[in-house]
Every structure is written in structure tokens, then in C-alpha cells.
Amino acid sequence: MLQEEVSILLGQKNMSKTPCRVEVLRVLLESGSALSEPDIRSRLNGGFDRTTVYRTLRSFLDQDVIHSISLEGGTVMYAITHQKEKHAELFHSHFFCDDCSKVYCLTKPEFEPPVLPEGFKANGYDLLINGTCNNCS
Amino acid sequence: MLQEEVSILLGQKNMSKTPCRVEVLRVLLESGSALSEPDIRSRLNGGFDRTTVYRTLRSFLDQDVIHSISLEGGTVMYAITHQKEKHAELFHSHFFCDDCSKVYCLTKPEFEPPVLPEGFKANGYDLLINGTCNNCS
């Protein structure tokens, strides 16, 4: 159930269950994909202020409850962090549908990275794949 | 020589050699890495308006003379597009140094991408690797 999932997410990070936090998590969980702040705010029940939503997102980002995805052109989307995968901290892979503009978090984000030039050391990989999603093909 | 390279880049795309375009290309070529608009503008000789620089960047983006790289958090950087590589249109790989914040375009951007879920079709790959560059290690 949704309420439970929200409680678990907040409880794990010792975050209090405020109305705005609960709503933001509900919206993100229900959408199943990444959303921009305007997207999120327009779906919230309660009519919260822009500032409050941004502060909520900032807290979630700091606590790794959510993560941000930067699209071509600088648009930033926010999505729940599901850490089922082992290398979730190292590899982040997302899919952007050119057709419906939906953003999906790939659950198996690991891949064979390119060889770096001499002297370069990698700490993390952020991959953004664009194309057509299963809904649009 | 730099002047020549600028002329070639503009000539290939049938773009007129305006002062601002020449300056922006000079700055990007001299820096050798990706720069933000404020970075670029502060290095221009001539004191061009913010708007003029953005319009110049837009033209270059439309003509694929440059490309943009979106960093974590939504910062956008601009870099010359070197299409020496075959798969340059499909694979874009960049390296962000956590130490000096410099952004490098990787010249061999191909890699083994992750397997997509059923029904998803990829059109392009944008990889952003973060870590330590050769100057900072």
C-alpha cells in the first residue's frame, strides 16, 4: 500500500511525516517516473508553496530519498531512489522517451564503461539514454 | 592556427563570420574544455551582451558546431563538437572532474550500453563520468 511505502521511506531516514513530504512522495510513487518540480507541485493535494516543495525536494536529495536527473538543455527531474541494485551508487542510468518525454530509471544500470585516458579515475557514471519507450513504440 | 580553425568551423556550416561568433569559438577552442555561458562571456574580448552570446550559442547548437552538456543539478556547459569519431551522433561521453570542476569531452565515447527492458528502443547515449582528471590526480 502507498501510505505504508511513504512511512517506510521517511522512517528509514528518520524524517518526520509532514504533509508536504507525504504528498511529494505519494506523487512520485504514483507517477512511477521522474517529474519536474512544476509537474510535482501541480499534482499535490493541498496547494503547497513553490518554496516548500523545493525545500522538501532538497531534504529528500540530501537524504538520498530521491535523486535528480539533468536532461539535455538543463531541465531537472526528480525521482525516488530505489536502491535494490548493488551498484546503485556508482551507476545511474535513465531513459528519456523522445516521444512522450517520460523519464524512466533503469533498474539494472550497470554497463561496460569506456576506457578513460591515462591519469583519469572514475568515481561514478551517469547515463542518459534517449529513444522510444514501450508505451510509444 | 586558431583563426583558420574558426574560419573552417563557420565555413562548413555556411555561417557568417561575425565578431561575437569568432570570439566565442576562439574562447571555446583555447579553453579545450566545456564552459558555461558566464565562463565564456567573461573571456570574450569585446564585451558582448548576454543576449548576443546566448543567441550565438543557440545558432551554434542548432548547427551542431557546439553541443551542451548538462551537469548534476542542471548546470549547462557548452563545448565544440569534434566529429572525428564515427559514432559521435549516437554516443556522447563527458568527464567531470570532482576536484577542479573541468569538463572534458571523451574522444572515444563508445561503450557497451546496458540492456533495455522489452519494448524500449535507444536512439542515443549520453554518459557523464565523474571522478579525478589527470591534472588533479
Next chain:
DNA sequence: CGTATGTTTGCAACATTGTTGCAGAATAAA
């Protein structure tokens, strides 16, 4: 040469995304 046409530039204005300061409301703790 002069005129018409097109492009570049600067200025002002605006939109969007995100942050910060401050004061009031709500919540939890004493």
C-alpha cells in the same frame, strides 16, 4: 552612388528554476 533588404547587436522585459530571510503556524517535548 543611393536605396532596399537582411543580419547582428544591445537594451529592456520577461519566464523559469532555484535559494534565502523572516515571521507566523503547527508539532513535539518539557
Next chain:
DNA sequence: TTTATTCTGCAACAATGTTGCAAACATACG
């Protein structure tokens, strides 16, 4: 209840990017 903490809304601000308009400049054509 009183105190302390944290949330929230409002106003203001900063950064990035776009658009409209008019002046400047270059280009082409008669």
C-alpha cells in the same frame, strides 16, 4: 502550559535563458 523545534508561506533575490524592438551594420541591386 510553556518552550523549543520544525514547517510553511510570503517576499525578495539570483542565475539562466528567451523574446520584442530599434539602432547599427553589412550586402545586394537598381
